[in-house]
Amino acid sequence: MHKELRWKIPLILFVVVGFSWLAWPLEEKINLGLDLQGGVHLVLEVEAEEAVEFSMEQRKEDIKHALGDDDIEVDRVILNKDTNVIRVILVDAIDIKGAEDVLKNYTALEKKETLRGGLEMVYQLRDDEYEYIMDNAIQQALEVIRNRIDIVGLSEPTIQVQGTRRILVQFPGVDDPEKIIKLIGETARLEFKLIDESISAAAAKTRGVPPGSEILIEKVKDKAGKIIEEIPHVVKKRVLLTGDMLTGADVRFDNQLNEPYVAINFDSLGGSIFFEVTKNNVKKRLAIVLDDNVVSAPVINEPIAGGRASITGGFTTEDAKFLAIKLRAGALPAKLTMLENRTVGPSLGRDSVEAGINSIIIGMVAVVVFILIYYRLSGVVAVGALVLNLVILLGALAYFGASLTLPGIAGIILTVGMAIDANVLVFERIREEIRVGKTVRAAIDAGFAKAFRTIVDANVTTFIAAIVLFQFGTGPIKGFAITLCIGIAASMFTAVFVSRATFDTFMSRKKIERLSI
Numbered sequence: 001m002h003k004e005l006r007w008k009i010p011l012i013l014f015v016v017v018g019f020s021w022l023a024w025p026l027e028e029k030i031n032l033g034l035d036l037q038g039g040v041h042l043v044l045e046v047e048a049e050e051a052v053e054f055s056m057e058q059r060k061e062d063i064k065h066a067l068g069d070d071d072i073e074v075d076r077v078i079l080n081k082d083t084n085v086i087r088v089i090l091v092d093a094i095d096i097k098g099a100e101d102v103l104k105n106y107t108a109l110e111k112k113e114t115l116r117g118g119l120e121m122v123y124q125l126r127d128d129e130y131e132y133i134m135d136n137a138i139q140q141a142l143e144v145i146r147n148r149i150d151i152v153g154l155s156e157p158t159i160q161v162q163g164t165r166r167i168l169v170q171f172p173g174v175d176d177p178e179k180i181i182k183l184i185g186e187t188a189r190l191e192f193k194l195i196d197e198s199i200s201a202a203a204a205k206t207r208g209v210p211p212g213s214e215i216l217i218e219k220v221k222d223k224a225g226k227i228i229e230e231i232p233h234v235v236k237k238r239v240l241l242t243g244d245m246l247t248g249a250d251v252r253f254d255n256q257l258n259e260p261y262v263a264i265n266f267d268s269l270g271g272s273i274f275f276e277v278t279k280n281n282v283k284k285r286l287a288i289v290l291d292d293n294v295v296s297a298p299v300i301n302e303p304i305a306g307g308r309a310s311i312t313g314g315f316t317t318e319d320a321k322f323l324a325i326k327l328r329a330g331a332l333p334a335k336l337t338m339l340e341n342r343t344v345g346p347s348l349g350r351d352s353v354e355a356g357i358n359s360i361i362i363g364m365v366a367v368v369v370f371i372l373i374y375y376r377l378s379g380v381v382a383v384g385a386l387v388l389n390l391v392i393l394l395g396a397l398a399y400f401g402a403s404l405t406l407p408g409i410a411g412i413i414l415t416v417g418m419a420i421d422a423n424v425l426v427f428e429r430i431r432e433e434i435r436v437g438k439t440v441r442a443a444i445d446a447g448f449a450k451a452f453r454t455i456v457d458a459n460v461t462t463f464i465a466a467i468v469l470f471q472f473g474t475g476p477i478k479g480f481a482i483t484l485c486i487g488i489a490a491s492m493f494t495a496v497f498v499s500r501a502t503f504d505t506f507m508s509r510k511k512i513e514r515l516s517i
Helices: 005-023 048-069 093-103 127-152 177-185 201-207 268-280 317-329 346-400 406-435 440-472 475-509
Strands: 039-046 074-080 085-090 109-115 120-125 158-162 166-172 190-194 213-221 227-236 246-254 259-266 286-290 293-296 308-311 336-344
Touching: 005 346, 005 475, 039 127, 039 177, 048 074, 048 085, 048 093, 048 127, 085 093, 093 109, 093 120, 120 127, 127 158, 127 166, 127 177, 127 317, 166 177, 177 317, 177 336, 190 227, 201 213, 201 227, 227 286, 227 293, 246 317, 259 268, 259 317, 286 308, 346 406, 346 475, 406 440, 406 475, 440 475
Parallel strands: 213 293
Antiparallel strands: 039 166, 039 336, 074 085, 085 120, 109 120, 158 166, 190 286, 213 227, 246 259, 259 308, 286 293
């Protein structure tokens, strides 16, 4: 046996067995895309302006309390949400310098003008900061959606940005879009605020809400999750703590109340803040607010250390589970608007799969018949290489967990053609060498050597094009590009390496005077 065959044949056998094992059983290992097995297709728009509005509201409250902490008397702090302008109106002109020093710490704001003899200072959000908040809202929404889906464990979702503020979400194999929308569509912004004890909700509705407070609703539910009562609360606008500092959220069951609740854990900073909040507000009520709705408003009986708290609210088990998932994954920076909601039926998927498989079989049979008639026994080598090429392709798709889409099937069909094309180049070179009178061994050596450069050039340029398609294409185009890239790599291996080893094996066993090609 030729020396090189001692390691080439074991390597080929290892590849055959290894990729066959990866691909088997095929129906369990290969994930079908949305167009093949059906599922949910959503297009969401991020209301990024809401993220700017929320950021400015937080800055307004922070400025008010920062000035108060420096004993600067403030008449009002007004936010114009349309222009992102904050107006700080002081009581005494003597505090102007101190107020300006405090406001210098808010680098996202730039001073525009001073009015009323210096008592009113006008600050506006910088343009670059506005763009940063808008762009960050899109990326943060993308990551939060991905985190929520990863926690649930749905297989092979497509989640990507479209345009400037739209997010495409596809879930193959999911037939309940409402469940998905409920999971990813709610903001899940968790905030802790104090109840304003100075006025009742009924009085506030009659006489007006005090400055710095707002009315929020607590929806009381029965055990079935149905809303049975809506309780208004006057809540201070200042956010004492947010869900951004959570490290965990799990569903627990209260045996006394016979209902589930969500146990949450804060990080070290959040635990410290929560302890200070509860220590400084004993006997006061703390509102736990989720998406501008009061979940519960318990009385603080004593300082709470350890960074742990619980959220109760008459949850069903499913509601508590979803809330825990959303809290662990993080809050969306802004609301999502549903622009498109389509459910792809499974019948379309089955038809597409059958049509794709039939096209591959018909193409394979046509190529095999032609190659066997035209290249005779040498065509058997090409057919064997083609079959191994498909095995490698399917095994690689299974290993990387790639989804097979309709464009992906088109990529496989194209790969079949390209795989056989490399063998055709080699065989034609061998024919030319035989015509000029070379021996079979010399013709085979020269044929593979001369065809190698052409094969590499043709495949490398196609591979580069496939990489570009994968980098800049959307979901279906990516599926086509993935199968094409894997198929090109496999065809290079089978056409150049496996075919050559097969010829060498036959040549090493007996002296061949004439080649059937």
